[in-house]
Amino acid sequence: MRGPMKAPTRAWKTVVGVVLVAVMLFPVYWMFNVSLTKTGDMRADPPHWFPWDPTFEGYAAALGQQLPALATSLFIGLGTVALTLVVALPAGYSLAKLRPRGAGVMDFLLLVAQMIPAVVMAMGFYAIYIRLGLLNTVAGLIVADSTLAVPFAVLLFRAFMAGIPRELMAAAQIDGAGTWRTFRSIILPLSRNSVITVSLFAFLWAWSDFIFASTLNRNSDVIPITLGIFRYIGNNTTQWNSIMATAVIASIPAAFLLVIAQRYIAAGVTAGAVKD
Amino acid sequence: MAALVTRAGGARGRSRQWTALAFLAPLVIYLLIFYAYPLYRNIDLSVHDYTPRAFVQGDPEFTGPANYLDIVSDDTFLRALRNTALFTLGSIAAQYALGLGLAVFFHRHFRLSVVLRALFLVPWLLPLIVSASTWSWMLNSENGIVNSVLQAFGIGQINWLTSPDTSLLSVTIANIWLGIPFNLVILYAGLQNIPDDLYEAAGLDGANAWQRFWRITFPLLRPVSAITLLLGLIYTLKVVDIIWIMTKGGPADASTTLATWSYREAFGTGQPDFSPAAAVGNLLILIAFAAGLVHVRLQRKEANA
Numbered sequence: 001m002r003g004p005m006k007a008p009t010r011a012w013k014t015v016v017g018v019v020l021v022a023v024m025l026f027p028v029y030w031m032f033n034v035s036l037t038k039t040g041d042m043r044a045d046p047p048h049w050f051p052w053d054p055t056f057e058g059y060a061a062a063l064g065q066q067l068p069a070l071a072t073s074l075f076i077g078l079g080t081v082a083l084t085l086v087v088a089l090p091a092g093y094s095l096a097k098l099r100p101r102g103a104g105v106m107d108f109l110l111l112v113a114q115m116i117p118a119v120v121m122a123m124g125f126y127a128i129y130i131r132l133g134l135l136n137t138v139a140g141l142i143v144a145d146s147t148l149a150v151p152f153a154v155l156l157f158r159a160f161m162a163g164i165p166r167e168l169m170a171a172a173q174i175d176g177a178g179t180w181r182t183f184r185s186i187i188l189p190l191s192r193n194s195v196i197t198v199s200l201f202a203f204l205w206a207w208s209d210f211i212f213a214s215t216l217n218r219n220s221d222v223i224p225i226t227l228g229i230f231r232y233i234g235n236n237t238t239q240w241n242s243i244m245a246t247a248v249i250a251s252i253p254a255a256f257l258l259v260i261a262q263r264y265i266a267a268g269v270t271a272g273a274v275k276d
Numbered sequence: 277m278a279a280l281v282t283r284a285g286g287a288r289g290r291s292r293q294w295t296a297l298a299f300l301a302p303l304v305i306y307l308l309i310f311y312a313y314p315l316y317r318n319i320d321l322s323v324h325d326y327t328p329r330a331f332v333q334g335d336p337e338f339t340g341p342a343n344y345l346d347i348v349s350d351d352t353f354l355r356a357l358r359n360t361a362l363f364t365l366g367s368i369a370a371q372y373a374l375g376l377g378l379a380v381f382f383h384r385h386f387r388l389s390v391v392l393r394a395l396f397l398v399p400w401l402l403p404l405i406v407s408a409s410t411w412s413w414m415l416n417s418e419n420g421i422v423n424s425v426l427q428a429f430g431i432g433q434i435n436w437l438t439s440p441d442t443s444l445l446s447v448t449i450a451n452i453w454l455g456i457p458f459n460l461v462i463l464y465a466g467l468q469n470i471p472d473d474l475y476e477a478a479g480l481d482g483a484n485a486w487q488r489f490w491r492i493t494f495p496l497l498r499p500v501s502a503i504t505l506l507l508g509l510i511y512t513l514k515v516v517d518i519i520w521i522m523t524k525g526g527p528a529d530a531s532t533t534l535a536t537w538s539y540r541e542a543f544g545t546g547q548p549d550f551s552p553a554a555a556v557g558n559l560l561i562l563i564a565f566a567a568g569l570v571h572v573r574l575q576r577k578e579a580n581a
Contacts, residue, residue: 010386017392020378027453028398030421031410043419046428091303098296106300108572113311115568117514119539120557123550124314126542127321130331147310154303179295208403210517215543226405230521233409240413247406254401262394 031251035059035244042240058241059249066246069228072138073207076224077253079142080206081199084149088198089191092157093183097169107158110151121147122215129216136220144212149202160194161187197264200257207253225250321554328548336551343555352529352537356556360513360533363448368508370452372501375459380493382460383467393464400457408521411450412437415522440530443523447531451518455511459504466500467493499578506571513564520544534560 034042035058036051095103125144126135134140164187172182188195213227223231229250232243322343324336347353382393399407414421415436423433436446470493478488516535519525525532525540532540534556542553 013381013384013386014388014392017381017386017388020381021392021395024396024453024456025398027407027410027414028402030414031406034413045419046424047419047421087302087306090299094296094299098292098299100293100296100300106303109307111572112565112568113307115510115561115564116311116315117516117535117538117557117560117564119514119516119535119542120318120554120561121311121314123321123538123542123554123557124317127317127326127331127550128314131334143310150303150306179299183299204401208405210403210405210521211539215539218543226403229405229409233412233521243409244413247409251402251406254398254403257401258394258397262397 028251031244031247035241035248037241039239039241055241058239058243058245061239061242062245062249065242066225066228066232066249069223069225070249072222073224073226073250076138076142076145077203077206079138080145080149081202083142083146084153084198084202085195087146087150088153088157089188089195090183091154092161093187095154095158096161097164097166097187098179107155110155113147113151118148118211119215122211125212125216134216136217136222138222141209141212141217141224142206144216145206145209146202148205148209149198153198153202156194156198157191160191164190193264196261200261200264204253204257207250318554318557321550322552322558324551326550331550339551343551344559347552347555347559350552352532355529356532356534356537359444359529359531360535362444363451363515363519363531363533364509364512366448367451367455367512368505370448371455371459371508372463372505374452374456375504376463376497376501378456378460379463379467380489382464393460396460397457399454404454404517405521407454408450408518411446411453412522415446437523438527440527443527443531447519447522450522451512451515454518455508459508462504462507463497463500466497466504469500470496499574502574503571503578506567506574509567510564510571513560513567534563 033049033051036054036056037048037058038053038055039057041048041053094100095106121144125140129135129140134143168186168190169182172186177185207224208226209224210226210230213224214230217223217227225246229243229246232239232246323338323340324330325339325343326336330336378396382389413419415423417423417433417435417438420436422436426434434442436442474492474496475488478492483491514535515533516539519531519533519536520539523531524544525536536544538553538556538560540553541549541556
């Protein structure tokens with residue numbers, strides 16, 4: 001009796017769902033549309049709703065001017081991922097399986113760490129970096145960006161590794177493996193999925209970071225793409241197709257994640273400790 | 277039992293503790309250098325008078341609570357406090373309501389539901405600079421698509437970002453749009469944990485969709501809702517980028533929040549004024565911590581339940 005009742009309701013829901021997505025993603029479509037609009041048509045009234053007569057001058061300008069910034073962002077993202085994993089993986093293992101004294105305090109500290117506004121961290125880093133000569137350096141930015149991901153990463157690894165059966169570790173230890181060997185040959189391979197989730201988020205946060213880049217790196221010649229776009233907006237407000245083309249290119253990692261790694265994203269968000 | 281073994285093992289237990297600490301050491305060192313020290317520096321900034329010169333030479337004048345008194349008596353303070361409250365509460369209330377509506381909508385599978393739900397994540401994954409600049413152009417007074425559509429309905433030009441009456445509303449709308457995916461995903465996960473037989477029983481009792489929502493979904497979702505709202509509060513309090521990119525807090529402070537005020541004083545003008553900026557930042561931390569303590573308590577309560 002339920003079967004035939006359900007089918008029409010669900011078809012109706014698909015239609016509504018498509019409309020909702022269209023409304024929600026309209027700004028994304030608009031970014032794309034503007035990126036293909038000719039400079040002369042930019043201020044047309046009414047605006048051109050579809051890129052019938054597309055131009056790639058925006059993309060040419062974006063790639064011509066922003067390629068170094070894209071490379072810098074890629075490098076910073078990968079550096080942030082590496083630093084985050086190096087710090088968070090052993091810590092997650094220790095908290096989940098080795099149970100050091102003070103593990104409860106560490107949980108609390110990691111939660112607190114996530115509440116600190118980035119602007120406050122930026123001022124602290126600025127005060128430190130100015131003395132150490134780390135302002136306007138890529139290394140300094142990688143360190144600052146990693147603070148966005150490390151607490152989240154430790155909490156996620158701890159939660160995941162707590163689920164690894166003790167028997168697996170015990171078997172390795174009977175075979176004579178020390179704690180380090182157990183970590184490397186049992187825990188790390190089994191944690192593959194959570195490593196992917198953490199890496200994706202650490203990369204995305206570093207790639208998207210604006211606050212640290214605009215404070216710690218603002219006088220640098222080597223800037224990430226977020227700062228590249230920001231300077232673009234400040235410099236030439238008429239070239240919106242170039243700005244939007246750069247924005248489209250800067251969104252590629254997000255699109256990639258959504259298509260390739262959607263299940264890892266959902267896993268990360270529901271871990272409950274995610275920035276928005 | 278493991279604890280007993282550790283205690284009985286004496287030397288072995290102690291060596292296990294050392295191993296545990298060795299694995300934890302990178303994190304502890306990391307937190308000390310890259311969290312504790314910047315925070316300490318920030319407090320240090322707020323109780324001195326740091327000029328750019330004093331920064332380099334390291335000889336600022338100690339001023340005690342003067343910076344805090346200055347900012348609290350500043351004209352901007354009350355406006356920033358009010359804007360922070362409006363921006364934060366407006367954002368999380370709307371994000372939650374829309375996120376919950378969408379979560380309920382996607383709760384039962386239908387054709388394409390998985391793909392459509394995934395597409396809702398897009399705003400959250402985009403770099404903020406991308407979303408903020410797109411919204412800026414859409415809300416542009418002369419050439420923005422929003423005004424152009426409104427004009428078709430006979431509504432005259434609204435200066436979304438450049439009028440003090442609408443700039444706070446504009447950045448709030450953009451921020452709501454950004455926060456919907458986060459709310460949707462968490463609330464959707466919460467819905468999955470409500471047992472199906474409750475709905476079936478209610479259906480047998482003749483409850484309609486509206487009654488099922490208010491009698492089953494909403495009450496059972498309360499713990500998840502509380503955590504979603506609190507995380508939203510903590511994250512929204514510290515938002516700088518979206519506001520800074522769209523309006524720089526203007527015009528005339530109309531969209532300045534505590535976080536953007538702090539950012540502006542330190543980095544937004546040609547003349548960095550770190551000491552008051554740090555004081556504002558520390559006030560913001562206090563507010564976030566108060567919310568955070570509630571969050572931790574709620575999580576404990578839920579874990580014990």
